Amino acid sequence: MSGERSGTTAVPRALRGTSAVVFDTDGVVTDSARMHAAAWKTAFDSFLRARGPEGQPPFDVCGDYLRYVDGKSRLDGAAAFLRARGLRPSGTEIQAVAAHKEALFTERLRAEGVDAYPGTVRLVRTLRSAGMPLAAVSASRHAGELLERAGVRDFFDVLVDGAEAGRLALPGKPDPALFLEAARRLGVPARQAAVVEDALAGVEAGRRGGFGLVVGVDRAHTPDTRGALLKHGADLVVDDLAELMGEG
Incomplete structure (x- = not known):
């Protein structure tokens, strides 16, 4: 052609x-992508502090983002990361983390644009x-x-x-x-x-x-x-x- x-x-x-x-x-x-990664970090780190075992490293906006959530739906990404940390989150917990991330991302998008x-x-x-x-x-x-x-x-x-x-x-x-x-x-x-x-x-x-x-x-x-x-x-x-x- x-x-x-x-x-x-x-x-x-x-x-x-x-x-x-x-x-x-x-x-x-x-x-x-950087806005998504930042929103995921806040949502995941909050969940790990409340639910995860002590000593869990925080969500990494480069490695963890690319490996577990980039390109995936919110629910799939939330589940993949939390399970990779050895957790067994319930469906309700996965939805809550995903909803927290969604709210954070939406707020930042409306405030800053892209x-x-x-x-x-x-x-x-x-x-x-x-x-x-x-x-x-x-x-x-x-x-x-x-x-x-x-x-x-x-x-x-x-x-x-x-x-x-x-x-x-x-x-x-x-x-x-x-x-x-x-x-x-x-x-x-x-x-x-x-x-x-x-x-x-x-x-x-x-x-x-x-x-x-x-x-x-x-x-x-x-x-x-x-x-x-x-x-x-x-x-x-x-x-x-x-x-x-x-x-x-």
Whole structure:
């Protein structure tokens, strides 16, 4: 397939042969992963102080966030982290921690707003100019608000968020259901589409879904996180999506 579509802009080399691109939202399009991580830390640390055994280390916003909650639904993420600490939380306790995190995140989002990554915006503008169909995907029910506040919602033809996942009973990542639903709505087979993700669970979902290209975004910029993204199924890893246009 050539690098030209209905527009006059060339598709970046790494994405040539791709008919559509599905972007994760938090940490890929919007700089909101840090807000999620901070909210999780407050919620988890509060729970560990009240319920966990003495000496439990606090939630780590880098390692624990990437390993247990990034890219997952709130309930799945809460359960994964607490069980990893050797706890046996009840369903009610898992829901309470998830609800606490939700309230903290919502308060911070409304107070501070959120920005889109400039490199992502440049890539998305280029792909739109080339006529490439684009989707945004997120396990979060806030994805639409995040994209609106960052001023980039109109760039995406399709949005499949946590609310849609709940309505359709779609399982969370690393199951590929969210990405496959986005590709279906774009009218493109997964093998002809690319997935762009920063979360290990999301990269694994893209690989499981049979997508033609899985791009990992390493916002931590470390050999360990880069290696983990590749191990979970990324075909290539970049620190910023501007690199796909030869700008990185």
